[in-house]
Amino acid sequence: MKILIRQVYRRILITLTSVLFLFPSYSQTFTSDKLSGQQTNCLRSQSINTDLPTGYNILFAGSGECLLCHNSMTDAGGKPIGILNDWRSTMMANSAKDPFWRAKVSHETLVNPAHKEALEDVCIRCHAPLGYFDAHHLGQEYYSIDEMVSDSLALDGISCTTCHQITYETLGSYSGNLLIGISKQIWGPYTEPFAPPMINQTGYTPAYGEHIRNAGLCGSCHTLITNSVDENGEPTGTVFVEQAIYHEWLNSVYPDMGITCQACHVPEIPDTVKISLMPPWLDGRSPFGKHHFAGANVFMQKIFSSNIEELGITAESIHFDSTLSRINSLLTEASIDLALTEMGRTDDTLSFQLSIQNLAGHKLPAGFPSRRVFLELLLKNEENDTIFHSGKLDGNFNLIAEDEDFEPHHEVINSEAQVQIYEMVMGDIEGNVTTVLERAYQHLKDNRIPPEGFAMTHSSYDTAEIAGLALEDPNFNIEGETEGTGSDILFVHAPISDEPGSIEVIVRVFYQTVSPRWLNDMFEYNSDEIDLWEALYNEAEKLPLLLKEETFISLPTETLENTGEPLKIYPNPTLGKIRVDNAGSQMKEIVIYGINGEKIKNIVTDKEHKTIDLTGYKGLYFVKVVFADDRILTKRVIVL
Ligand code: HEC
Ligand code: HEC
Ligand code: HEC
Ligand code: HEC
Ligand code: HEC
Known part of the structure; x- marks a missing residue:
């Protein structure tokens, strides 16, 4: 009616x-x-x-x-x-x-x-x-x-x-x-x-x-679950999650915030x-x-x-x-935050940590499996010569250091042969890397940075799983006991082979829609559509898009020691208490890091010496001292 x-x-x-x-x-x-x-x-x-x-x-x-x-x-x-x-x-x-x-x-x-x-x-x-x-x-x-x-x-x-x-x-x-x-x-x-x-x-x-x-x-x-087939085109009987932006979003802080x-x-x-x-x-x-x-x-x-x-x-x-x-x-204003912290410098190594916070409502990158975000880590000396370079592209815009099959997730980078790539890598039923969507059977790697609030116990997790070494990284989407940071912390120990002067550290985060390598298999076939795409691709501007860049200058350790301002930390090894003594230089901050770069203590001070209690800790720690004039000096200390 x-x-x-x-x-x-x-x-x-x-x-x-x-x-x-x-x-x-x-x-x-x-x-x-x-x-x-x-x-x-x-x-x-x-x-x-x-x-x-x-x-x-x-x-x-x-x-x-x-x-x-x-x-x-x-x-x-x-x-x-x-x-x-x-x-x-x-x-x-x-x-x-x-x-x-x-x-x-x-x-x-x-x-x-x-x-x-x-x-x-x-x-x-x-x-x-x-x-x-x-x-x-x-x-x-x-x-x-x-x-x-x-x-x-x-x-x-x-x-x-x-x-x-x-x-x-x-x-x-x-x-x-x-x-x-x-x-x-x-x-x-x-x-x-x-x-x-x-x-x-x-x-x-x-x-x-x-x-x-x-x-x-x-x-x-924006959720795509496919039926996978083997190399003979026979159904494997299982499904593969190709895209799960919606489930990634469900497993984040945003639904509750009405975003x-x-x-x-x-x-x-x-x-x-x-x-x-x-x-x-x-x-x-x-x-x-x-x-x-x-x-994107x-x-x-x-x-x-x-x-x-x-x-x-x-x-x-x-x-x-x-x-x-x-x-x-x-992409440049609302997708990530990037922060760098120098952890210390010895004659042969400059250590720093970088933290990438995903600001999107889903993984970063997300969507189609060819998407990737990678890091370029560049160290330059006073003469502007490059002394360390991870994440370098070749003339075809492929990453030089990328492994033959695929680059694993890194918790620590200490060589130019390693590059951090946030991506999903599809594997076929045999465990080989594939870019054929229908053959995709398993996620060999998925270290795309989860959104804030993402938890492995969430009911949508099985549609948006983390895969590969990122699962073992104690700083991937976790800080201490708290899961769901939506960030990854990477430690870089860059070899600097006795570089005497100050070093400029540059970190760039890039977004790449599809790498040439990802298209290799497709370009082995010919059809009007593939040929047209290959021609358009070849003439396209392929430089990946810069999401963020941060830099800092690392001052040489020698500066301090040469000017007669030695940093003394004693006793070392210690049973608990240590005294940090700078013989006349005013300090601003003392930060103590664990071996994996986790922050143990953060002490703000305006003194020239300070006693710190490390009772209860065991092993190797880094004591980073920031002086009133912004110089930084780091020493190791062993707690027994
Ligand atoms: C991908 C999905 C999508 C497509 C395609 C789309 N819309 Fe919309 N449209 C929306 C959503 C979502 C809203 C509600 C926006 C809000 O208020 O949050 C909306 C809102 C509107 C409104 C109300 C005014 C406003 O913008 O809030 C009009 C009118 C409208 N759409 C017309 C169109 C027309 C005409 C087209 C084709 C050019 C179109 N839409 C294409 C999703 C879509
Ligand atoms: C002749 C004019 C005209 C054309 C053509 C037209 N619309 Fe509309 N549309 C309107 C008017 C009038 C309203 C109501 C506006 C209001 O009440 O504020 C409206 C409202 C809408 C709304 C909002 C409805 C709501 O309740 O929020 C959407 C969505 C929309 N139109 C989509 C379309 C789409 C899609 C097409 C094309 C297929 C289309 N319109 C063609 C005149 C038109
Ligand atoms: C009918 C299916 C469909 C619906 C519904 C749909 N999308 Fe899409 N969306 C697509 C497809 C397919 C593409 C990719 C097109 C391409 O790359 O050729 C896309 C692309 C996009 C992109 C661009 C991605 C990039 O890399 O730049 C955004 C953003 C997006 N969609 C947001 C939305 C939002 C928000 C809604 C809901 C309001 C929505 N879509 C609803 C199918 C859909
Ligand atoms: C808090 C804001 C926010 C929310 C909520 C959000 N997005 Fe996004 N989205 C972004 C930002 C920022 C980017 C660009 C960075 C990136 O690629 O992740 C993006 C990128 C995308 C892309 C391109 C992905 C890529 O990496 O190529 C698609 C598609 C998309 N969003 C769809 C969606 C859909 C569908 C939803 C809801 C289920 C959604 N977004 C919810 C902020 C958001
Ligand atoms: C469930 C909906 C859906 C189906 C079915 C689907 N797609 Fe898509 N496709 C999308 C969405 C959504 C995007 C955009 C995601 C993004 O931008 O990251 C996309 C993006 C793509 C892109 C990237 C385009 C670009 O410009 O970067 C390719 C290539 C693609 N799809 C191929 C396919 C092929 C081949 C099939 C069939 C086997 C297929 N899609 C079926 C939803 C779908």
């Missing part, structure tokens, strides 16, 4: 609005009026907006159908925040045109030709949902790449009518198993939307759906925004979520932006510039 009334009501409204608004002539006049008052870059983009696909299939509409009303909004300061212009240059808007994705689909099908239909179908599910779900809704068993490339709606990527038609019932589903509504409802964040113009123009009804702000909406695609995927990737502004160009008297809504979807893929954004025609992209380079700068600021 209720439904019937609603339908009748809706029909009346539709008729009413057709008369009231006199589409389309009304809307055209209104659009051009509005445009004349806007900024030029907005005008320019509006003038090519026809590129966005229009038209409908059974379930979906091309994003071009939403353009008329949802692209002209401005924030309180008058800055354009058009939803279409923000979205069109994102990774999700271009997911079906992504040349890396297309090449990878081709690679997978060349490795296992018998699975071609099923593979293409599953890859398209998340990357071109408008094609996949419509075809399946019509009873088609497999939807293919051939069909997709001539289907303008499928090429629209993860577009407006995907997210806004995902049903509440989808929440909790993974691997792109979306339940797309069939009632032509477009769910949004506001209650009681004024529906007639949209119904009239598009046939879709805007409606309030709380779940649009639920992280599970994103989790439905969802949307909070960081669809940033809300409190401004009151008129969300549709028409009707003219529409009230503003607040808060408004900006469709930024900035992630600067690399592919640049490829899109410089190959717009070749890849058939509907966004212009000005749009990519905006998305790129958003990704850049997310």
Whole structure:
């Protein structure tokens, strides 16, 4: 009964609005009026907006159908925040045109030709949902790449009518198993939307759906669990977790704080925004979520932006510039904190610790298995000559020190032959490294830095496990007894072979979307898609993106001893108490470290000598003294 009334009501409204608004002539006049008052870059983009696909299939509409009303909004300061212009240059808007994705689909099908239909179908599910779900809704068993490339709606990527038609019932589903509504409802964040113009123009009804702000909406695609096969293409009978951003997020401090995927990737502004160009008297809504979807893929954004025609992209380079700068600021300002502490220096070794704190709502890096974050550790002497260099790239942007199979996680780095790489490494059923997604059977390594609050006892842990040597590292996501720091502490003992002067220590943290090595296996195959991707890859700017850089200067030990200010620590070895005596130099701080760099004591003082009680400790410790004039000196002490 209720439904019937609603339908009748809706029909009346539709008729009413057709008369009231006199589409389309009304809307055209209104659009051009509005445009004349806007900024030029907005005008320019509006003038090519026809590129966005229009038209409908059974379930979906091309994003071009939403353009008329949802692209002209401005924030309180008058800055354009058009939803279409923000979205069109994102990774999700271009997911079906992504040349890396297309090449990878081709690679997978060349490795296992018998699975071609099923593979293409599953890859398209998340990357071109408008094609996949419509075809399946019509009873088609497999939807293919051939069909997709001539289907303008499928090429629209993860577009407006995907997210806004995902049903509440989808929440909790993974691997792109979306339940797309069939009632032509477009769910949004506001209650009681004024529906007639949209119904009239598009046939879709805007409606309030709380779940649009639920992280599970994103989790439905950002969790990918695959069925693995062996080298003969036979099912191994087990599943493999390829991506688990949602479970990583569940296992963090963020759900309890109400910080969802949307909070960081669809940033809300409190401004009151008129969300549709028409009707003219529409009230503003607040808060408004900006469709930024900035992630980490600067690399592919640049490829899109410089190959717009070749890849058939509907966004212009000005749009990519905006998305790129958003990704850049997310990566450089909101992804990590980096801190360095000098632990001590002897004639042959400079020791320091570095701590990387993950600030993202999931692992860092996260998502697709080719992503990695690595560290460059550089020591330079007074002449600016490099005396230690870990994390060096060769001319092809591969890491020189990376082991043949894969580089293990490091707790300590004491040689240039070691490099710290935070990554997930896939292994096949034989235990060999593989980049074939379908063969992925086990995680040989996963030391991607967990988000704050991540715990091995959490119910989502088995979907987002740590793997490899990071499990044995007492400073990986743990400090003392506390699990869930969301950070990794690395100790570096860099050989400095009697370097007499001061040494500059530079630590850089880089993000690499996909290393050349990761693509080796794919480039052994040939197809149009792989060849195109190889050509684009070869000409692309491959320098990894710098997330953070920190430096400090280590002063030589000799400075102190030569100026007659010896640091005395006695008795050494000791049974407990030690006296730190600097014969005339005022101290600022004394820090005692254990052998693994863990901080035992931290004493702030303004004296020239100090007695410290180490009763209860046993073994080798480092006593670091920071002087009032910022010089640092470290000595070893043995507690019996
Ligand atoms: C459950 C949804 C889902 C399915 C199914 C899926 N993907 Fe993806 N894919 C994603 C998401 C989400 C990302 C982005 C993650 C990120 O940026 O780190 C992605 C990213 C990628 C990328 C990286 C693109 C780039 O520009 O860096 C490639 C390559 C890729 N997928 C290949 C495939 C292939 C091949 C298949 C089929 C075997 C497939 N995907 C199936 C969700 C999916
Ligand atoms: C990846 C999923 C996704 C896609 C794609 C998407 N949206 Fe949204 N949209 C959201 C989410 C999430 C919100 C709620 C934002 C909030 O308030 O936190 C939203 C909110 C909105 C709103 C309310 C105003 C606002 O921005 O808060 C409108 C209107 C809207 N979307 C239209 C569109 C149109 C038009 C497109 C196509 C260009 C689109 N959306 C594409 C997820 C999506
Ligand atoms: C003719 C103008 C028009 C077109 C075209 C149009 N809409 Fe709307 N849309 C509106 C109006 C009006 C509202 C309600 C605004 C309000 O009440 O503040 C709305 C509201 C929305 C909302 C918010 C719903 C809520 O309750 O939070 C979403 C999401 C949305 N539209 C998505 C779309 C999508 C996707 C398309 C393209 C398929 C589209 N719209 C096409 C006029 C339009
Ligand atoms: C606290 C803020 C925050 C939350 C919450 C958050 N993210 Fe992120 N996300 C980031 C930051 C910062 C980056 C860039 C650094 C990185 O790659 O991890 C990022 C990167 C990404 C990437 C690219 C990953 C890569 O490394 O290539 C994807 C995809 C993504 N987020 C999706 C999600 C999804 C889905 C959720 C919800 C389940 C989510 N994010 C929750 C902050 C957040
Ligand atoms: C229909 C499946 C689907 C849904 C739903 C979805 N995503 Fe995505 N998302 C993808 C795919 C596929 C990609 C990768 C496209 C590519 O790289 O070619 C992606 C990419 C991204 C990226 C860019 C990652 C990078 O490396 O730059 C971000 C950020 C992101 N999604 C956030 C979200 C958020 C937030 C939501 C929920 C509001 C969401 N996604 C919902 C499938 C989806």
